[in-house]
Amino acid sequence: MSSKFQTSITNSNSIRMIDQQRLRQCLPALHKDLYADIIANATYEQFSSGEHIVHQGAYLDFLPIVLDGVIKMYAEEDNVQFLLYYINPGESCIMSFNHLFVQEPINFSAIAEDQTLVLCLPMRKVKEWFVNYPSFSKVIINDYQRNFEDLLRTTKDIICFKMEDRLIKYLNKKSNLSNSNMLHLSHQSIASDLGTSREVISRITKKLESQEFLVQHKRHIELLVNDNRMIA
Amino acid sequence: MSSKFQTSITNSNSIRMIDQQRLRQCLPALHKDLYADIIANATYEQFSSGEHIVHQGAYLDFLPIVLDGVIKMYAEEDNVQFLLYYINPGESCIMSFNHLFVQEPINFSAIAEDQTLVLCLPMRKVKEWFVNYPSFSKVIINDYQRNFEDLLRTTKDIICFKMEDRLIKYLNKKSNLSNSNMLHLSHQSIASDLGTSREVISRITKKLESQEFLVQHKRHIELLVNDNRMIA
DNA sequence: TTAAAACGGTGACAAAAATCACCGAAAGAC
DNA sequence: GTCTTTCGGTGATTTTTGTCACCGTTTTAA
Secondary structure, eight states: OOOOBOHHHHSOHHHHHHHHHHHHHHSTTSOHHHHHHHHHHOEEEEEOTTOEEEOTTOOOOEEEEEEESOEEEEEEETTEEEEEEEEOTTOBOHHHHGGGTSOOOOSSEEEESSSEEEEEEEHHHHHHHHHHOHHHHHHHHHHHHHHHHHHHHHHHHHHHSOHHHHHHHHHHHHHHHHTOSEEOOOHHHHHHHHTSOHHHHHHHHHHHHHTTSEEEOSSOEEESOSSTTOOO | OOOOBOHHHHSOHHHHHHHHHHHHHHSTTSOHHHHHHHHHHOEEEEEOTTOEEEOTTOOOOEEEEEEESOEEEEEEETTEEEEEEEEOTTOBOHHHHGGGTSOOOOSSEEEESSSEEEEEEEHHHHHHHHHHOHHHHHHHHHHHHHHHHHHHHHHHHHHHSOHHHHHHHHHHHHHHHHTSSEEOOOHHHHHHHHTSOHHHHHHHHHHHHHTTSEEEOSSOEEESOSSTTOOO
């Protein structure tokens, strides 16, 4: 992952102040001294929709925090890849934090779901802040908890529900994420997120269409019912 | 969960010293002042093999750390329950730590796999130590990381491998845990750990027996090959 | 010792999912 | 425009898993 720009460090003061405002919005609970320190040490990365952020097997030396947009975390195994969970603004990618103390290749991948702005905190500093600022370590722990519960939720879904129910849930979640019931998704990408094959998705969407749960248009899916059969 | 005994607090000094030794063995990386503080504030709980420790939906106000034995963590959903991962000596149950800042019912259950001794740290103190002792927060973070990766591993296995492979892996892991290739497991308990039904396990074990991967005796299973087809 | 519960074996069948093999339509590249 | 790629539809088949039904054995509890 290359540093694309570091405007916040080299730019005019006004830009910096805007950044600090945004930072405070995204991470409101930090100690007041910490914001300036973060801005002085962090870099920014902008990713366009669909762009890869990190790949399984890579080594990380920074902690990413989403400022704007959404990051999709997914795992790969045996040529099958599947969605784990999303990272929203104000949340850090905790699986990277994992590697603060132990330098190991990561066992997941990340992709920008939308246009996404990421704050990258250098590990050296993260270590320092984690020890010196309880407000910072609380944020980290919070993110750990959230990620953990998301992953647990995903695991439960996979083991307990059949593909049809998982698809419904998936579509509803996508709809909530984008705040729209018009979803620009290909059957292939859905299949990949759910760890199955395109044919399976095509068949189920057809069935759901006949049940008037959704309508399939040219290159997108329109949800008709947003909470029906939505489990949790 | 009721307090069964608190010997370390009320007992003679010698017992206390033994406990401190054991504590140092299990958690070697803590700040030296912390051991006495922990012993002064913790309670102990002894669980016999198979005994329930906590149940999904309960509220916790302590952080359990395994001193001896093994705790099995599992999830329940729709009458299906399945194994998430194990907690070994020196490790804390991080999903409980989750509830330090947010008081919510837990969404998992725990059971003593063997005779198990658990150190229970009161949440009030955990909060304090977490802020004041970086060595303590490092342990917490480490446990988070380990649990997270275990869960991720479990998730990947469920989505990528069919039951036969998961069973082989499960048996191998059990064998490693108990340091024996004689496994005292009923088909029912295996089925429950893997989130499937007994018949499925019976069928697969029969198949594996014909492949000379294992031999089934009266109430236990003997593994013949310990690393064959063992994935990761 | 007797009754009840747990255990495991197995056939038959149903449901769910994966896989293969096509096909035409639409979108994007050039 | 034309060519190529992606997309989606669909039948046929197999594999995998889940479910039901029933039975005899072993273990446990009363």
